[in-house]
Amino acid sequence: MKKAFKVMNELRSQNLLCDVTIVAEDMEIAAHRVVLAACSPYFHAMFTGEMSESRAKKVRIKEVDGWTLRMLIDYIYTAEIQVTEENVQVLLPAAGLLQLQDVKRTCCEFLESQLHPINCLGIRAFADMHACTELLSKANTYAEQHFSDVVLSEEYLNLGVEQVCSLISSDKLTIASEEKVFEAVIAWVNHDKDVRQELMARLMEHVRLPLLSREYLVQRVEEEILVKNSSACKDYLIEAMKYHLLPTEQRALMKSTRTKLRTPASLPKLMMVVGGQAPKAIRSVECYDFKEERWHQVAELPSRRCRAGMVYMGGMVYAVGGFNGSLRVRTVDSYDPVKDQWTSVANMQDRRSTLGAAVLNGLLYAVGGFDGSTGLSSVEVYNLKTNEWFHVAPMNTRRSSVGVGVVGGKLYAVGGYDGASRQCLSSVECYDANSNEWSYVAEMSTRRSGAGFFNSQKLFYFSRCVPMDFFKSNSIILFSTFIF
Numbered sequence: 001m002k003k004a005f006k007v008m009n010e011l012r013s014q015n016l017l018c019d020v021t022i023v024a025e026d027m028e029i030a031a032h033r034v035v036l037a038a039c040s041p042y043f044h045a046m047f048t049g050e051m052s053e054s055r056a057k058k059v060r061i062k063e064v065d066g067w068t069l070r071m072l073i074d075y076i077y078t079a080e081i082q083v084t085e086e087n088v089q090v091l092l093p094a095a096g097l098l099q100l101q102d103v104k105r106t107c108c109e110f111l112e113s114q115l116h117p118i119n120c121l122g123i124r125a126f127a128d129m130h131a132c133t134e135l136l137s138k139a140n141t142y143a144e145q146h147f148s149d150v151v152l153s154e155e156y157l158n159l160g161v162e163q164v165c166s167l168i169s170s171d172k173l174t175i176a177s178e179e180k181v182f183e184a185v186i187a188w189v190n191h192d193k194d195v196r197q198e199l200m201a202r203l204m205e206h207v208r209l210p211l212l213s214r215e216y217l218v219q220r221v222e223e224e225i226l227v228k229n230s231s232a233c234k235d236y237l238i239e240a241m242k243y244h245l246l247p248t249e250q251r252a253l254m255k256s257t258r259t260k261l262r263t264p265a266s267l268p269k270l271m272m273v274v275g276g277q278a279p280k281a282i283r284s285v286e287c288y289d290f291k292e293e294r295w296h297q298v299a300e301l302p303s304r305r306c307r308a309g310m311v312y313m314g315g316m317v318y319a320v321g322g323f324n325g326s327l328r329v330r331t332v333d334s335y336d337p338v339k340d341q342w343t344s345v346a347n348m349q350d351r352r353s354t355l356g357a358a359v360l361n362g363l364l365y366a367v368g369g370f371d372g373s374t375g376l377s378s379v380e381v382y383n384l385k386t387n388e389w390f391h392v393a394p395m396n397t398r399r400s401s402v403g404v405g406v407v408g409g410k411l412y413a414v415g416g417y418d419g420a421s422r423q424c425l426s427s428v429e430c431y432d433a434n435s436n437e438w439s440y441v442a443e444m445s446t447r448r449s450g451a452g453f454f455n456s457q458k459l460f461y462f463s464r465c466v467p468m469d470f471f472k473s474n475s476i477i478l479f480s481t482f483i484f
Helices: 001-013 033-039 039-047 065-079 088-097 101-113 120-129 134-144 159-167 179-191 194-202 212-221 231-245
Strands: 020-024 025-033 058-060 270-275 285-289 294-298 309-313 316-320 332-336 342-343 354-359 363-367 379-383 388-392 403-407 412-413 426-430 437-442 458-462 476-484
Touching: 001 033, 001 065, 020 033, 020 065, 025 033, 025 065, 033 039, 033 065, 065 088, 088 101, 101 120, 101 134, 120 134, 134 363, 159 179, 159 194, 179 212, 194 231, 212 231, 231 342, 270 316, 309 363, 316 363, 354 412, 363 412
Parallel strands: 020 058, 354 403
Antiparallel strands: 020 025, 270 285, 270 476, 285 294, 309 316, 316 332, 332 342, 354 363, 363 379, 379 388, 403 412, 412 426, 426 437, 458 476
């Protein structure tokens, strides 16, 4: 076939056996009906139907310019075409007209590779205009994931109100805070204030004000002149303030699109350092923003805590158990990164520090640890929906300072310190939630406690901690990397 098409293209270049001339603008292109019909459904319908073009010697294509049509006919004969920034915007619609799906797909792939915060909204509109559904979806996702940069572009400021509403109402926006959405709305309105200020309430309907901090609501939102000038915007502000006045357990009953957390597919990365010892247990919590390359303080723990288990579950960070400087504790606190607020949840049944913690099947597991006198083999599980802890099968070995993580739907407890023989462990156990059983797997070649546990997707636990009572160390670092 390749050789045959090569021969036919040579015949075409010599104008031999050509039986039709395709005309666009002032350009005439000699070709063979059978070749065009074989490769393009558009030409197939034209040359095999009852249309007058089926017998005409010259066929004019009005919708495509001459150079673009020549490129596409060359492609039909050679299966080769070069897509560039200069030609993609005319090549894609022309390929769509002639139903050359491979060319259209190549154009879409090229545009996808060019996605950037300054052009993704334009590419999204272009894809929508030409029914490129996959490119439309990719451009839309890109805009959601790069929202903070996209709203700084000229394309965003020149959007229509319907397009802005569609963007800011998405549950998938990747933002560190709802502040980004509010500021984006203000910037869009101020870009053409005389015309757009009347649209303020329509836009504010999609800003999730209840998810903003009380300080920001009072110091920024309430003071914004565009909000002050709109009674509807004031209503949204009152709704947000009422939300903050409600007890935590009642907020779930105040359901609206504005109280719903956004659930982006790709979230900004933050590293949280929670509590620790310096040299006594502390309440301090800090976050490292990888994009801004800086540390910043967030809400402190309700009480001093070090040697705690840390997990990220259901959009919340959990600090489980630990040591407050005097006692091993049963308390558990959860952190809401949107509200920058810690809340206490149900206590564990056992006191434990230097425990391992992980999430399996939507449940939080607290594994082993140290109760102040001995290492623990017991394992507790927290059910977020019922706010209750319950015991499951204990490990076969007592383990404090144990590395814990989940791989392949099973929970692993790696090494640790047994507290009895005063030695670190090389043994590893695996928990099957379906059978509620722990079983040993192959031992490590080295004894270790306070080990980090890592799989290919996520860092479950990382600490440098050993039983203080035995090793008399003077510093503790407990941190986990969470994505929210």
